[in-house]
Amino acid sequence: MDDFGVYAAFGVNGPPQRLLSADGSSRVSVAVPPCVRQVVLFSSGPWGERICVNAELNDADRIPITIGKLTPYNKCLSWEQWEEETWTDSVTLNVTLEGGNLVKADWSEPELILAVKEYTPKDTVAPLAARELNGKRKRERVSEGDGDENKVTKRGEDENVCPNGAVEKTTPVRKARGQTKGGQKLFSGGGDATKMKGAGERGSVLSNGAGEAPGIVGRTPPQNAARTKSRQAKTPTHTAPLVSPSGRWGQTLCPIDAQTAILIGGQGARMQFCKDPMWKLCTEDMSWVAAETLAEGPTPEARIGHTVVYDPDSKRIFVFGGSKNKKWFNDVHILDTQSWKWTMVEAQGKVPPLAYHSCSMFRGELFVLGGVFPRPNPEPDGCSDSLYIFDPHLSIWYQPIVTGDTPSPRSGHSACVMQERKIYVFGGWDTPVCYNDMYMLDLGLMEFSAVKTTGKAPSPRSWHGSAVLSDTKFLIHGGYNGNNALSDTFVFDIDTNSWTEVTLPQLSVPRAGHSIITMKTAGHHRFSEEDEDVDTSSVSRTLLVFGGGDNEGNFFSDLTTLSVEELLQAI
Numbered sequence: 001m002d003d004f005g006v007y008a009a010f011g012v013n014g015p016p017q018r019l020l021s022a023d024g025s026s027r028v029s030v031a032v033p034p035c036v037r038q039v040v041l042f043s044s045g046p047w048g049e050r051i052c053v054n055a056e057l058n059d060a061d062r063i064p065i066t067i068g069k070l071t072p073y074n075k076c077l078s079w080e081q082w083e084e085e086t087w088t089d090s091v092t093l094n095v096t097l098e099g100g101n102l103v104k105a106d107w108s109e110p111e112l113i114l115a116v117k118e119y120t121p122k123d124t125v126a127p128l129a130a131r132e133l134n135g136k137r138k139r140e141r142v143s144e145g146d147g148d149e150n151k152v153t154k155r156g157e158d159e160n161v162c163p164n165g166a167v168e169k170t171t172p173v174r175k176a177r178g179q180t181k182g183g184q185k186l187f188s189g190g191g192d193a194t195k196m197k198g199a200g201e202r203g204s205v206l207s208n209g210a211g212e213a214p215g216i217v218g219r220t221p222p223q224n225a226a227r228t229k230s231r232q233a234k235t236p237t238h239t240a241p242l243v244s245p246s247g248r249w250g251q252t253l254c255p256i257d258a259q260t261a262i263l264i265g266g267q268g269a270r271m272q273f274c275k276d277p278m279w280k281l282c283t284e285d286m287s288w289v290a291a292e293t294l295a296e297g298p299t300p301e302a303r304i305g306h307t308v309v310y311d312p313d314s315k316r317i318f319v320f321g322g323s324k325n326k327k328w329f330n331d332v333h334i335l336d337t338q339s340w341k342w343t344m345v346e347a348q349g350k351v352p353p354l355a356y357h358s359c360s361m362f363r364g365e366l367f368v369l370g371g372v373f374p375r376p377n378p379e380p381d382g383c384s385d386s387l388y389i390f391d392p393h394l395s396i397w398y399q400p401i402v403t404g405d406t407p408s409p410r411s412g413h414s415a416c417v418m419q420e421r422k423i424y425v426f427g428g429w430d431t432p433v434c435y436n437d438m439y440m441l442d443l444g445l446m447e448f449s450a451v452k453t454t455g456k457a458p459s460p461r462s463w464h465g466s467a468v469l470s471d472t473k474f475l476i477h478g479g480y481n482g483n484n485a486l487s488d489t490f491v492f493d494i495d496t497n498s499w500t501e502v503t504l505p506q507l508s509v510p511r512a513g514h515s516i517i518t519m520k521t522a523g524h525h526r527f528s529e530e531d532e533d534v535d536t537s538s539v540s541r542t543l544l545v546f547g548g549g550d551n552e553g554n555f556f557s558d559l560t561t562l563s564v565e566e567l568l569q570a571i
Contacts (some may be wrong), residue, residue, distance in 0.1 A: 001046070002047065002048065002388075003022070003045040003046070004022045004043070004044070004046055004050065004100075004316075005018050005019075005021045005022070005043065005044050006018070006019050006021075006023070006041065006042070006043050006070070006095060006097065007019065007041070007042055007043070007044060007047055008022040008030065008039060008040065008041050008042075008054055008093065008095075009035075009039070009040040009196065009524035010032060010033060010036045010038075010039055011035070011038055012028045012037045012038055014036070015145075016042075016071065016281050016363055019041075019095050020053070020095060020097050020196060020571075021044075023270065025371070026096065026097040027095070027096045027097070028071075028095050029038060029092055029093070029094045029095075030092060030095075031091075031092055031096075032057070032091040032092060032093055034083070034089040034090075036083040037080065037087075038040065038078065038080050038081070039078065039079045039093060040076065040077070040078045041053075041055050041068070041070065041074055041076070041077045041078070041093070041095070042076040042077070043070050043075045043076075044075075044484055046048040046098055047072040048101035048102075049099055049135075050072075050097060050098070050099040050102045051071075051099030051100075051135050051293055052069050052098050052099065052100070052292070053069065053070035053071075053095060053096065053097050053295055054067075054069055054095070054096045054098065054130055054275060055067065055068045055069065055070065055077060055093065055094070055095050055096075056068075056093070057079055057087070057091055057092070057093055058091065058093075058094060059090065059091060060090035060091075060320065061391075062092070063270060063305030063382050064270070064272050064285065065087055065091065066079055066272075066273075066325075067272060067273060067275050067302075067544075068293070068302075069170045069275065071292065071293050071299070072293070073295075073296055073297055073298065073299065073342075073390060074298060074299060077155045080495075082430065083165055083364070088173055088560060099535075105253075109557075117548050122563065127366065132205045139256045140366050153205045153245050159413055161223050162466065167360065171428075178389070182464060185344070185422070187200050192222060197391045200388040204464045205216075225299075227447070227528075229296060230362050239429045240291060242276055243288065243468045244288045244557060245263055245266075245274070245276055245279050245288060245546075245547070245557055245561075246268055246274055246275070246332075246555075247268050247269070247547065247549075247554070247555030247556050247557040248266030248267060248268045248274050248547050248555055249266060249267060249268075249304070249463075249512070249513030249514065249547060249555055250266050250304030250305055250513045250559070251263060251265045251266030251269050251274075251515060251547055252264050252265060252306060252308035252548075253281070253515035253516075253517050253519070253544070253546050253547075254309065254310050254317060254320075255310065255517050255518075255519045256310050256315070256317065256337050256396075257446070257521065258282055258283070258284060258520045258521060259283050259521075260280060260281065260282060260283070260497055261280075261281040261282075261283065261307070261517060261544070262278070262279070262280060262281075262291065262317060262335075262485035262497075263278065263279040263281060263288075263515075263546065263551070264277060264300070264306070264308055264319060265277050265290070265300075265302065265303050265304055265305060265306055265322065266547065268555050269555055273302040273303070273304070273324060276290060276292070277292060277299075277302050278290070278291045278292040278299065279291050280294070280397035281303040281471065281559070282424075283519055283521050283542070285543075285563065288560060290434040290510065294340060295335060295340040295341060295342050295448030296339075296340065296341045296342065297341045297343055298333075298340030298343075298344055298393040299333075299342055300319050300331070300333040300344055301324065301327075301329070302324055302353075303322035303323060303324045303329060304322055304323065304324070304355070304513075305321070305356040305357075305371075305372070306319060306320060306321050306322025306329065307319070307320050307321060307322075307356070307357060307358065307359035307367060307368070308320075308359075309359055309360070310337075310361070311361055311364060311392070313335050313364060314392070315336070315338050316334050316335065316336050316337065316362070316384055316392075317334065317335040317337060318333075318334055318361075318366055318390075318392070319331060319332070319333040319334075319335070320333075320354075320366065320368065320390070321353065321354040321355055321357060321359075321368070321371065321499075322352075322355050323355040323372075325503065328354075328373070328374045329355075330351050330352060330353040330354060331344060331345070331355055332344070332345040332390060333345070334392070345392075346395065346397050347390065347395045347396060347397055348394075348395060348396040348397070349396045349397030349398055350391070350397060351388045351397040352373040352384070352451070353373055354368065354370075354372065354373055354384065355371055355373075355411070356371050356372050356462075356463075357369060357370050357371025357372075357384070357411065358370060358371075358394055358412035358414060358415035358425065358547060359415075360415050360416075360417045361417070362417060362420070362421050362443055363388050364391075364392065364393070365390060365391050366386045366388065366390040366392070366400050367389055367415075367423065367441075368387070368389070369386075369387050369388075369407075369409050369413075369415060369441075370383065370384050370386075370407070370409065370410050370413055370425075370428065371383070371384050371421075371427065371482050372384070372411045382409065383410050383411050383430040384411075385407060385408060385409040385410070387399065387400060387402055387404060387517075388439075399445065400446055402446050402447070402448060403445075403446065403448070403449055404413055404447040404448035405439070405449055405450045406448045407425055407428075407437070407439045407448065408430065408435075408441070409430050410427075410428030410429060410435060410462075411428055411430070412426055412429045412432045412463045412464075412479075412480075413426060413427050413428030413435070413462065413497055414426050414427060414428075414460030414464060414465075414466035414475040414476065415552075416466055416467075416468050417537065418471070418472070418474065418494050419471055419472075421442070421444055421496075422440055422441065422442060422443060422494070423440070423441040423443065423565065424438060424440050424474065424492070424494065425438070425439045425441070425456075425463055425468065426438050426476060426492075427458070427460065427461050427476070427479065428462050428463060428464035428466075429463075429482075432482075433460075433464075434460035434461060434462060434481055434482050435460055436456070436457055436458055436459055436460040436461065437450065438453055438492075439442070439451060447517070451497055452497065453498065453499055454496070454497060454502055455497045455498040455499035456489045456490075456499055456500075456501050457482060457499045458476050458479075458488065458492070458499065459486070460481055460482075460490075461478075461479030461480060461481050461486055462479060462480055462512075463480045463512040463513045464476055464478050464479025464480075464512065465477045465478055465479070465514050465515065465516030465519055465545065465548075466484070466498060466516060467516040467518045467519060469518065469543075469564055469567065469568060470568065471540075472493055473491050473493050473494070473568065473571075474491070474496050474497045475488045475489065475490070475491050475492075475516070475543070475567070476489070477490075477491065477507055477516060477545070478507075478510065478511045478512055478514060478548065479512050480512035480513075480551065484510065484551060485510035485511055485549065485551040485552075486512070486549045487507065487508055487509055487510040487511070488501065489501070489502045489503070489504055489507050491567075491568075491571055500571050502567065502571060503570075504547075504562065504567065506560050506561075506562045507545065507560065507562070509550065509556075510550045510551070510552075511547075511548035511549060511550055511556060512548055512549060512551070513547070513548045513549055514545060514546060514547050514548025514549075514556070515543070515545070515546045515547055515548075516543065516545050517543075517544050518541050518542065518543050518544070519544060520540070520541055520542075520562055521540055521541070521542045532543075540563065540564075540565060541561040541564035542559070542562070542563060543560055543563070543564050543566065543567060544559060544560070544561055545559070545560040545561075545562075546558070546559050546560075548555070
């Protein structure tokens with residue numbers, strides 16, 4: 001007998017109430033009583049073929065306040081009003097079951113529960129009357145509500161605001177926690193949680209447009225896509241499975257072999273964390289596979305500003321840090337790509353919660369530099385200039401003795417490991433200053449030095465993308481300068497310490513908070529008759545760019561590919 005069910009408890013004293021059952025509806029909407037300040041959602045019983053349960057807390061305009069997902073490995077969610085400052089008295093909980101043998105598969109409109117046992121005031125029906133949930137009338141309301149795009153949203157943290165908004169373009173200013181935000185710019189507060197908060201706070205009205213460009217897989221939003229996205233955000237969640245990741249910024253894309261890369265995390269339109277936080281990219285045909293439910297064990301909580309690195313020796317992915325609204329993380333999650341199982345590390349030693357830091361893998365250890373860390377109110381959050389190392393074998397954090405000319409505190413910078421003995425650190429942000437300086441950490445001597453460069457250097461920026469192109473060259477693309485997203489591309493040569501600007505049509509869209517990686521991909525040589533005995537298979541390198549935002553209201557879901565060899569020839 002299948003006793004599967006999804007339950008919710010409203011308030012600390014509320015009894016669990018069944019929302020979904022094995023033989024009932026696959027969608028339900030619940031009016032949360034005004035007096036309730038905590039909601040706990042959980043499943044009970046065997047999952048069988050069921051894939052996941054999507055959950056949303058929506059405000060009176062049916063715009064998501066927060067989102068979450070139950071899976072066979074994550075069976076409980078909880079929300080509290082003081083963690084979600086946009087929580088209002090007219091809140092609904094929308095729950096949708098995916099997968100399994102659904103008895104009632106009517107996806108036109110969710111079932112409405114008008115009362116919560118013992119806790120629903122008599123007027124609960126008013127804000128969610130049947131007419132409000134009528135699909136046709138609701139769509140009419142949405143089409144008239146374009147003005148909501150510029151609503152002031154109250155949030156406690158600015159670090160989670162991407163560089164994509166639609167208000168005045170000013171250098172991000174740190175705001176005190178709980179202060180009302182003034183717009184929706186992508187880059188107002190992501191880099192330095194504190195300092196870039198203002199920027200990030202405003203960074204939310206991005207969208208997935210439908211334009212395509214040569215060499216690009218996916219969709220790049222047009223300039224006017226922000227209005228379209230705002231309408232989409234108010235409509236009920238579509239249950240049709242996604243075939244590619246939703247538009248986002250602040251995510252990570254990590255290659256694990258010549259054919260596969262893993263996408264984790266990110267934040268999209270209206271500063272909502274992505275419901276599809278994990279994907280696998282197959283580079284053979286550039287196809288995406290939703291991967292959140294493929295791995296066993298506790299998956300990392302939704303976040304942005306985190307880092308992900310892959311250790312080819314142990315074949316494991318390491319996820320560290322990041323932030324989510326007013327939550328900060330210093331946890332380490334490990335995904336074993338052989339067994340596809342997540343584990344959370346119980347580490348010894350101390351490392352502060354960090355976001356928008358850099359993380360480099362060297363000889364099996366994680367080198368974490370800089371980033372934003374939280375401070376108690378009313379003091380603004382600060383940027384770090386410290387270096388922390390995590391030893392996976394001992395599960396311990398420690399701080400090495402570092403000499404030389406160390407970089408100033410910063411976040412949103414990049415770090416590239418070159419020749420397996422040097423880490424080059426570029427740019428970043430420490431409000432109100434944006435940097436374009438370069439530092440090098442000698443991993444043998446553990447000594448920092450400022451790098452004196454020649455040629456036209458990139459302008460000051462943070463949240464840019466970087467990737468190693470060869471033993472002596474790495475690339476910097478895009479980023480955010482405090483006012484605008486950037487689209488320029490530069491290559492740095494460590495032999496000559498020189499910068500070279502490169503013009504690439506494939507990388508002409510301004511974006512920040514995006515992901516750039518290089519991967520070895522299989523190729524084939526043409527051969528003549530006298531070369532018949534030569535193996536025609538070869539390995540080429542491809543540059544891949546995914547996501548980000550343009551600070552004009554667009555979050556991208558496009559995947560751009562470019563041959564590294566062609567790029568180097570263009571220098």
